[in-house]
Amino acid sequence: MSSSVIDLVATEARFGAHNYEPIGAVLSRGEGVWVWDIEGNRYLDCLSAYSAVSQGHCHPKILAAMVEQAQRLTLTSRAFHNDQLALFYEEIAALTGSHKVLPMNSGAEAVESAIKSVRKWGYEVKGVPDGQAEIIVCANNFHGRTLGIVGFSTDPETRTHFGPFAPGFKIIPFGDAAALEDAITPNTVAFLVEPIQGEAGVIIPPAGYFTEVRQLCTANNVMLVLDEIQTGLGRTGKLLAEQHEGIEADVTLLGKALSGGFYPVSAVLSNNEVLGTLRPGQHGSTFGGNPLACAVARAAIRVLVEEGMIENAARQGARFLEGLKDIRANTIREVRGRGLMLAVELHPEAGRARRYCEALQGKGILAKDTHEHTIRIAPPLVITSDQVDWALERLATTLTQDLS
Template sequence: MMAPVTDFIATEARLGAQNYQPLGVVLSRGEGVFVWDTEGNRYLDCLSAYSAVNQGHCHPKILAAMIEQAGRLTLTSRAFHNDQLASFYEEIAALTGAHKVLPMNSGAEAVESAIKSVRKWGYEVKGVPDGQAEIIVCADNFHGRTLGIVGFSTDAAARDHFGPFAPGFRIIPFGDASALEAAIAPNTVAFLVEPIQGEAGVVLPPPGYFAKVRELCTAHDVMLILDEIQTGLGRTGRLLAEQHDGIEADVTLLGKALSGGFYPVSAVLSNNAVLGTLKPGQHGSTFGGNPLACAVARAALRVLVEEGMIENAAVQGARLLDGLKRIPTNTIREVRGRGLMLAIELHPEAGDARRYCEALQGQGILAKDTHGHTIRIAPPLVISSDQVDWALQRIEAALRQDFS
């Protein structure tokens, strides 16, 4: 017999570090766009594990690939070759146009790997004096939780009392090309940026911003690193969010949906100029590029393309965005997003967004609040028109709820 919900939550509170504040629901099963709690209640997942389950929960083809590979070989370390890594390289390179691939595990590891790689490129190729390389980042960024990364965060909760931090980062406003131009100096090796700032509340840059960014980085021999860990792999209605602006990054970071939610898999995609500076023994990961990860990632990429999930994200995202904008309530300040990466920003006087997420839970929808007054809406890319319409009815009911 399943333990009561309160038992699970109480045990977590007693034994776990309190670094999360989840909604009061205990999930036990998932399929497609839906998850079920331990009491059998069904919810439409509008977070998708921060875009890690773009392909839907427990996709049968990814599951089959994982089970098959797990019965053959799971881990060799990179001390030896395995029969899945080369095929993973070929398939992700063909899909994205990358010339070199560095496989890692988590998104934060991909970010850290990119930082190391562009610094090394700066010293060995660009000619930056040793120890003087500088990377430009944006205010309100989110690139992970490691010590190196939180050192250039502007979120007090992410960085307070975790220092001292490593130097070498300059912070500028997001979406301001003039600020980037002013910040570039002779020792600048890279500009690290999200195409859309996800954790900041799905913040889109102004039109033409990334075209100008690409122009500036090229002109000053600065590597453009696009963190597509959340925006990539179909989330915005294109394979990569950069495609909306018609540009190509020098370094692209992927993670999350690279495994469809089955396994931690990430990758740094770049060229020989950047990743070619890494020599044996200078960087690595015991689990990075392991055969189980590669088999899962290959299946995750395959279903994303073969089942038209990217195109569906564009169609259903437009439908959902239009429907959200039509909700007749004074609670909403702004609805924004691209593809199925959307946000509802509430008027401050409407109160904290978390209570609306709790109201959504009561309507059968799971969503996540961020930065006080914003609700993120990001269902799996397999969502149908009928499911979008069903969600819109319940979102409207929750947003029109009277909390007075």
């Protein structure tokens, strides 16, 4: 590393909280699927900021919308109307078939907002006794890092020394419909679940699981809340991951790609029944639904659809998955994926996945390890066939090495 890289990394370590362990590249520019570090080295981004830059880095049409809006009006707070919010509501509702929209900023805020909303619905509509609402979640979930959310995580790293935690959550195995049925009581107001568990290592549930989940929630008057913050907006080759089984959630959470990586934007999408319980003063956000955020989000979803990124994710994801499965390496335990949400799980004896991510950096690919032995691969949805093949060549070379 050059002295400038070392200096920047050292300065970050000196002044910043040590709550991240980044791969060594110091990035300074991005375009499409590519990013460059301060030394001019080019990398294929196979993380997409955890799907936040699904439309590619610095998409020119989203950038133009952001610049245009920033020159006109950036923030009003929700104390006043603005000329972008209604249009954002209309367009996101038309795209997803939602009836009500609650705009927030981060994905974690969307999750917290959904928890508050389904509890309120449970007390005021379903008739659950005050203070007794239960929400069912899955083991190995990842819904964010707020205090409320980490309280129902099963990952010791996210929980240790952050308690005490709020009650009201039941944890069941992911992909087990019978466990959900057993956990439901008259006080259950919602089942909060990821369609694919991303942080856990791209864990895909058994076929038919969400069909059964939908039936159980409907039969027991339980709101199905799907956290599509990573899986939504084309990542899995469908607009929403729920479409792979032809179901509809009662509450859908979007974030990350909702702004194409330009600005923190998230949204709770729901039916009138759940979000209709909120009254003025009961929930809000200074920045949620601001005109800059809405203009950026409108452009982000427009290019996603108009430029065929969802369909491209399905095509290139199938090509990438097939190519990964063709790699003959003793290091590989399993390859998983749907669309451009992919993972390579290594045998424990192959060593930490981070070692392989660091080796990939040397070959011009930026990927991220998770849960010790899994490499996540999630490039922007604008990736081409040639770029997929280029990545596969370097992944094959790296994964056939013994880095243990």
